[in-house]
Amino acid sequence: MPPLDPQQATARAWFEHLRDVICAEFVAIEREAGSDAAFDYIAWDRVDPSREPGGGGVRGVMKGQVFEKVGVNVSTVGGTFEGEFAKSIHGAGDNPGFFATGISLVAHMANPHVPAVHMNCRFLVTTKRWFGGGADLNPPMPIADDTASFHRSLRAACDAHGPGDYERFKRWADEYFYIPHRQVHRGVGGIFYDHLEGDFDANFAFTQDVGRAFLASYPAIVRRRMDTPFTADDIAARDAWRGRYAEFNLVYDRGTSFGLKTGGNVDAILMSLPPVATWS
Template identity: 40%
Template sequence: MEAMTEEKILSFFQGCIPTDFRFRTQSQANRILRLFAKVREELLHELQKIEGAEFCVVHAKNPHVPAGKFNLRFIVMKLNNGAEVGWYGGVMDINPSYLVPEDATHFHKTLKDMCDKHDASYYPRFKKWCDEYFFIPHRGETRGLGGIFFDNLTSEEEGNFSFLESCAKTILPAYLPILKGRMCDTYTDQEIAWKQLRNGRYTEFNLKYDKGFKFGLQLPGFQMETLFASQPPTASWGYKSDPEPGSREDELVQVLRCPQECA
């Protein structure tokens, strides 16, 4: 696999950085692209060591390997008076088909430890925001086991970039141990069928409620394939498909209906 160097990343996204923005804004964008390029290469390197294949978007086949979503962003608006307003946002959450308490604890504790290094109020505030944002009203449950969700952190404060940088560097330690610990678990056709139902929930949320998904659909020039490639490649729905009470599937659903503290 050919490495995507920082220079190639910057060249690829050059058209995404308007030349009429002030120098400071362009410098911030370049700095973030370099950060994302570095994290991307580290992630792809680790995945390639595991699977021995090239990757773009990753969809795990094993129902015991949870899906993880990591989305960090920098948005700038030019106002009518010429002023530029920029902010950071992001989400780091985990979406398993089966509840493994130690995995949930590891994921949330890793995020909490990272958040606490910046501000003790971040983790409880951003976790609550995540639980509320990823709630599916018509199902009465959250999309997954949550994580952190944040938005509107002004780019004028250097500490906010430092937090975004920490989030990027926490992706691997938060998720990789879970992936390695579950990737060799055996599974049954029944467990695959349950994973397909959970994929349906994920798809429902993104199509009906996710603001980022809708934003991408309305963004001029955005590559739609990129947006839809991030969705589960297969999903299913069933009539009265609630799991049997007391089953491992039901164990997950009970937590999704009442988010808990994990860290």
């Protein structure tokens, strides 16, 4: 992969920093619960179809007492899109070269009263340059206070920036994180945005604040709920809900499709799947 330009290097460095801060916070929560769980980091390299080096990433996974399974991945890859797939990517078309760097996080929790969560931020370069990402909360049994605090943090991040349109990005999340064949939403929403291009500094600052909003809200929710008593019926409800989550990620999720079609690390791409799920 060619050397990174200043914008590419700046975005990559931020995503790696955000990974480090998030992982440290999650490990701290495990310590508070009396667990010695830690992240297992595995680096991987991507080979472009042209046989040229195509970058790579680091897959981080922790299995603990509070976080039954949490994955935090960072990747920086480049190369060319193959075949018809290029036509589906913003700015690719007849010029299928690309660069992508980003962070992707999914947490599945041991206690059914602690919501699962997804967060992703990314910077892509084709013939255009843009940021995308968002975060959404996925509780098996929603609690209104948790939903409100999560959305409040994301709204504050959006309201602080010109590119941040909370109501539009909230609607986008509601539309995107929907399972048509079940006619249900995957969770209680959040924000989703894509193709923020033009002013790199403004769009980058907004994307940074999305990451900070996640840090300001989700760990607090975990600490608030992780000691809540639960029953066998609660576990059954959690695992049935996880089945819906898995269906969305395998059938509809753009990130899953992008990773698999661009030669990404399969284990890193599928880390979003829950450790246990049921279908009845």
